[in-house]
Amino acid sequence: MQNEQRYNFMRFRGQAMILSLLLLAASVAGLAIKGLNFGIDFTGGTIIELAYDEPADVDAIRTALLDNGYERASVQNFGSAEEVLIRIAPRPQESSAQISNQVMDMLANQHNEAFELRRVEFVGPQVGDELTEDGALSLIYALIGVLIYVALRFEFRFSLGAVAALVHDVTITIGVFAWTQVQFDLTVLAAILAVIGYSLNDTIVVFDRVRENFRTVRDGTPVDVTNLAVNQMLARTIMTSVTTLLVLAALIAIGGEVIYGFALALIVGVVVGTYSSMFVASSIALALGVSKEDLMKPVKEGEDDSAQEEELHRIFLEEEAKREAREAQAAAKK
Template structure:
């Protein structure tokens, strides 16, 4: 039997919900395994250390730069292009509380000038280890607080089963996005944390739109099958979801390709987050709500009889 919605064929999204949940479970397990085994490549924002930005008169040769630093006692330095081929960023782990950032910066410049006299220092930044630990803790608390507030809002606005589904979808997106950075060994800093919080907001917006349409159809569609109503709702919101996602992805691709090294990680997290967030708003949130037994009766408002209504109805 085909289900029809507003004169068009309804797609049976929920017929694949078991496959989708199995796929999501594998991704989550792989993410946890990578985080526990490999860990995250925390940036200086979390670990502390020194960042030295230097400029060259010609495109920099990263291999020569790394070799020059290794020959002068900086074998653990992280070297990458920063904005252009003539700008590089050197990141160094903490060297002790008594070593000042300016001293380390001068040592880095001296080491690089032995290989190229055109080297010019742009800036030096230092983050203490204790500050990095505080940032890591506060960032985790910010994410946890956001999820709790979302749970309360959706439970109040819709129904508690949808709230659990929405938060489950958001946790799904966060865990898999963090897992991607762990698997690929990409640097995880405050910029990436901000991107993950943005992914939470994007995914939540999509989930709220879908939940609102499900609630509306529960009340007006004369079908008792919860799965069919959810399929109808997802089909009705599919155009909106695709237009929003594709528009966002086009912007993020431009940022990823031409935005420079400064926002490369931010664009990577958001680009992946939009894909996984769109997927979770269709499959994860609704599948969790179905698994928890949401039904039409849960979203139909109760009719409250006024006192004396029976007396008024009497002739």
């Protein structure tokens, strides 16, 4: 085991937990002080669909709306480059018809492109309230599902560590949106649900390696075994995170304003999720006292200790053979 262990990550689990608590406190403070900048999906408002004769300049339309006092307006192509969907936050003193007329007059005066009005719709605040409630429930149901799955797949203390890591990741991601005031809409909510899946996948892989190490490594404390598991999965974790971040960085750079919130949520979620799978989930499981006995297969009636030791030794030899085969394959590729 000592030859495989390269970095003592678990040595820093205390400092990591302090850092996590500080980040969580900052996120909660951001939500309490500034709150989320909800998009029209949650607040309601006016939807205007326009059809241009030529591909529309979405950035120019967005700038024109911003210059004329529509700070929270959302502009995006809808179906094709010639069709544009404009979403405008509610204005208590103005009706949807007045808002649509003002927008059309403003665009007609500032741009030479010909366009026609396809439709105008008003989304009431009750729809936004329903979406907010459904979004919160979807997060809660996801966490409950994770709790049940990990408890059945591994051990209950592992499930508590996995759920705590997911709550940690979601809270910090939402906290970033609170402090930056980037618009929080349905695409961001979808990104947060994706973060839950990404972080859980990484955590499950580490937990699976911890379980196998508990069954195959004869010596070493639970901390040593967990640290070995993190080291064994380190290369996979880094490569997965880096390749994902490269794609998300491209979305941030060239994806435009429409995709910005989605990409930002995933970037924060991937970074925090990678960190939590290495430190938070495993550290909480260790703090709750998970041990080798919790993950050992129950001894069948009539099976003595020597038989169990032989079975453990057999499993250990199989794991060693698999590891050596992987290392030989990797060396052959180089």
